Amino acid sequence: MTESSLDVVGIGNAIVDIIARCDEPFLSNQGMEKGFMQLINAGQADRIYDAMGPATEQSGGSVANTCAGIASLGGKSAFIGRVAGDQFGKVFAHDIRSIGVGFDTAPSDRGLPTARCLVLVTPDGERTMNTFLGASTEFAEDDIDEALIGSAQVTYLEGYLFDKDPAKAAFHASAKAARANGRKVALSLSDAFCVDRHRDDFLALVRDGVDILFANETEITSLYQLNSFEEAASAVRAEAEVAVLTRSEEGSVILSGNETVEVPADPVGQVVDATGAGDLYAAGFLYGLTRGRDLETCGRLGSLAAAEIISHIGARPEASLETLARGRGLLD
Amino acid sequence: MTESSLDVVGIGNAIVDIIARCDEPFLSNQGMEKGFMQLINAGQADRIYDAMGPATEQSGGSVANTCAGIASLGGKSAFIGRVAGDQFGKVFAHDIRSIGVGFDTAPSDRGLPTARCLVLVTPDGERTMNTFLGASTEFAEDDIDEALIGSAQVTYLEGYLFDKDPAKAAFHASAKAARANGRKVALSLSDAFCVDRHRDDFLALVRDGVDILFANETEITSLYQLNSFEEAASAVRAEAEVAVLTRSEEGSVILSGNETVEVPADPVGQVVDATGAGDLYAAGFLYGLTRGRDLETCGRLGSLAAAEIISHIGARPEASLETLARGRGLLD
Numbered sequence: 001m002t003e004s005s006l007d008v009v010g011i012g013n014a015i016v017d018i019i020a021r022c023d024e025p026f027l028s029n030q031g032m033e034k035g036f037m038q039l040i041n042a043g044q045a046d047r048i049y050d051a052m053g054p055a056t057e058q059s060g061g062s063v064a065n066t067c068a069g070i071a072s073l074g075g076k077s078a079f080i081g082r083v084a085g086d087q088f089g090k091v092f093a094h095d096i097r098s099i100g101v102g103f104d105t106a107p108s109d110r111g112l113p114t115a116r117c118l119v120l121v122t123p124d125g126e127r128t129m130n131t132f133l134g135a136s137t138e139f140a141e142d143d144i145d146e147a148l149i150g151s152a153q154v155t156y157l158e159g160y161l162f163d164k165d166p167a168k169a170a171f172h173a174s175a176k177a178a179r180a181n182g183r184k185v186a187l188s189l190s191d192a193f194c195v196d197r198h199r200d201d202f203l204a205l206v207r208d209g210v211d212i213l214f215a216n217e218t219e220i221t222s223l224y225q226l227n228s229f230e231e232a233a234s235a236v237r238a239e240a241e242v243a244v245l246t247r248s249e250e251g252s253v254i255l256s257g258n259e260t261v262e263v264p265a266d267p268v269g270q271v272v273d274a275t276g277a278g279d280l281y282a283a284g285f286l287y288g289l290t291r292g293r294d295l296e297t298c299g300r301l302g303s304l305a306a307a308e309i310i311s312h313i314g315a316r317p318e319a320s321l322e323t324l325a326r327g328r329g330l331l332d
Numbered sequence: 333m334t335e336s337s338l339d340v341v342g343i344g345n346a347i348v349d350i351i352a353r354c355d356e357p358f359l360s361n362q363g364m365e366k367g368f369m370q371l372i373n374a375g376q377a378d379r380i381y382d383a384m385g386p387a388t389e390q391s392g393g394s395v396a397n398t399c400a401g402i403a404s405l406g407g408k409s410a411f412i413g414r415v416a417g418d419q420f421g422k423v424f425a426h427d428i429r430s431i432g433v434g435f436d437t438a439p440s441d442r443g444l445p446t447a448r449c450l451v452l453v454t455p456d457g458e459r460t461m462n463t464f465l466g467a468s469t470e471f472a473e474d475d476i477d478e479a480l481i482g483s484a485q486v487t488y489l490e491g492y493l494f495d496k497d498p499a500k501a502a503f504h505a506s507a508k509a510a511r512a513n514g515r516k517v518a519l520s521l522s523d524a525f526c527v528d529r530h531r532d533d534f535l536a537l538v539r540d541g542v543d544i545l546f547a548n549e550t551e552i553t554s555l556y557q558l559n560s561f562e563e564a565a566s567a568v569r570a571e572a573e574v575a576v577l578t579r580s581e582e583g584s585v586i587l588s589g590n591e592t593v594e595v596p597a598d599p600v601g602q603v604v605d606a607t608g609a610g611d612l613y614a615a616g617f618l619y620g621l622t623r624g625r626d627l628e629t630c631g632r633l634g635s636l637a638a639a640e641i642i643s644h645i646g647a648r649p650e651a652s653l654e655t656l657a658r659g660r661g662l663l664d
Contacts, residue, residue: 049426050426052430054391054428054431055427055430056388056389056390056646057388058389086418087418087420087445091387094381094382094384094386095387098385098386098387099385113419314388316386
């Protein structure tokens with residue numbers, strides 16, 4: 001195993017978020033499940049967009065947000081994901097590179113436009129997402145850069161990518177390349193409905209190729225089809241080297257062997273937009289891990305990054321997370 | 333003169349703003365004049381964008397922002413401006429229509445993309461703008477909808493559009509159509525450098541076709557090439573039926589015949605982003621005018637709308653201006 005030049009390489013959907021505020025009835029009128037992500041086709045994307053209010057565009061993508069968070073913490077990260085050669089593709093590439101994340105996946109020259117996610121934010125700050133995958137559906141094993149994966153301490157995989165078979169194959173190849181170089185593999189379950197659609201594949205990946213698993217309460221209970229958080233926690237403890245379970249305002253629980261670490265959420269004045277809370281928690285946690293911190297400090301870094309992101313619109317950090325973390329004594 | 337079905341029709345550049353924060357040295361390193369707008373070509377746009385930090389995209393355009401403000405106040409407005417058939421063109425059309433502004437200019441099917449403005453916001457909230465006009469350069473007399481203009485109480489023209497000759501011709505035709513229907517014509521000088529580039533044309537339009545002129549301090553002194561605000565105010569008083577002069581945190585001065593009305597700025601906790609302050613002031617003022625309010629109330633509505641816009645990132649209202657204005661007793 002050679003010296004690692006990167007802290008984290010992330011693999012996920014390359015998405016531009018189109019964010020608008022809405023009231024609760026809008027979600028039910030549109031048949032959306034509050035707080036979840038649904039996949040939509042081009043026609044649905046147009047219809048929902050027409051019905052939405054004025055919006056703001058900002059680069060997103062779950063694991064891409066995590067990579068941006070790691071850069072904001074002062075770490076070295078790179079992202080692998082597919083965009084088209086259109087305006088949104090340029091926006092995505094600009095935003096992730098300009099925060100210091102390496103991004104060299106060649107834009108697709110085929111027909112589908114860059115992926116976009118129509119994000120509806122209700123007055124309570126909760127986000128409901130509608131994703132048109134576009135160019136991301138073309139993501140496949142060819143896009144994987146094995147040398148890049150081999151050079152990173154952690155390869156972080158986005159569960160959402162499991163919605164397409166070629167991407168699923170790319171995930172297994174990535175996990176294999178990471179392990180062949182003695183690196184760690186992390187996975188986010190992303191969304192309870194996504195877990196429900198691909199439960200067996202997720203379980204196989206958790207059992208065979210994942211060292212660090214991130215999930216929230218609904219995702220982990222969906223994975224094991226168990227009714228309580230406690231039962232699901234017991235199940236995952238037996239299978240993952242490290243399981244990181246996030247519980248919104250109740251903080252997070254980290255399980256590793258016989259160890260259980262509970263970490264409180266950071267207080268925030270007002271939750272403006274919950275988009276990216278889990279993504280940024282993962283950024284803090286993984287960055288702590290690559291710096292050799294104990295699990296509790298990793299969790300505290302996660303809570304700090306999540307609190308910054310939910311205090312404003314959008315899922316990319318506006319303040320320097322490195323400065324915030326130093327101020328709290330969580331980084332030297 | 334038939335009953336008017338619209339309060340205001342605005343004619344201007346249809347632009348998507350790409351907004352990023354920067355420090356003061358960034359502006360000088362890039363050779364930008366703080367607080368002003370410069371026109372850039374495609375190559376410059378790419379170079380500046382590459383140098384900028386992570387950004388947020390939001391629909392903009394000076395007079396388009398005003399039209400959005402009028403809709404937010406509860407008024408009826410429409411916008412005329414040219415976009416391309418690309419992703420930013422769709423974003424622009426969506427945002428302005430979804431706030432309730434009529435927008436029916438057909439997208440251009442030629443080569444140039446939708447106009448974009450690279451907006452750099454310094455820590456003091458000041459904005460410095462770099463505009464690639466793109467599809468807006470194709471705006472011409474053909475795009476003018478004379479029936480629409482004839483149906484609006486006020487036709488509001490954006491000075492920035494004067495940077496291209498075909499648009500200038502379209503302006504004169506619009507002013508003529510408005511007057512032929514007994515309507516009012518309003519003009520924003522937009523920017524002191526823009527005034528400097530087209531001084532004679534602006535003066536001719538102010539003398540012959542404009543009823544209400546909007547300008548800030550640097551713009552009005554640039555127009556008359558006078559050193560002091562007071563001298564410039566005297567000069568414009570003799571030429572415009574109503575001149576509305578804005579002075580940032582010092583509020584505004586409204587001149588009409590022998591009348592002089594001074595209106596204070598509304599206090600704001602912190603200026604987050606000054607983008608759109610003048611545009612939204614104009615929205616409040618013009619909406620008051622179409623409702624038959626006196627000049628002072630018009631100015632107070634302007635101050636209220638400007639204060640809302642500078643308290644957040646972006647130049648489109650986030651709160652309902654109608655609700656805010658009712659709460660202050662400025663609208664019934």
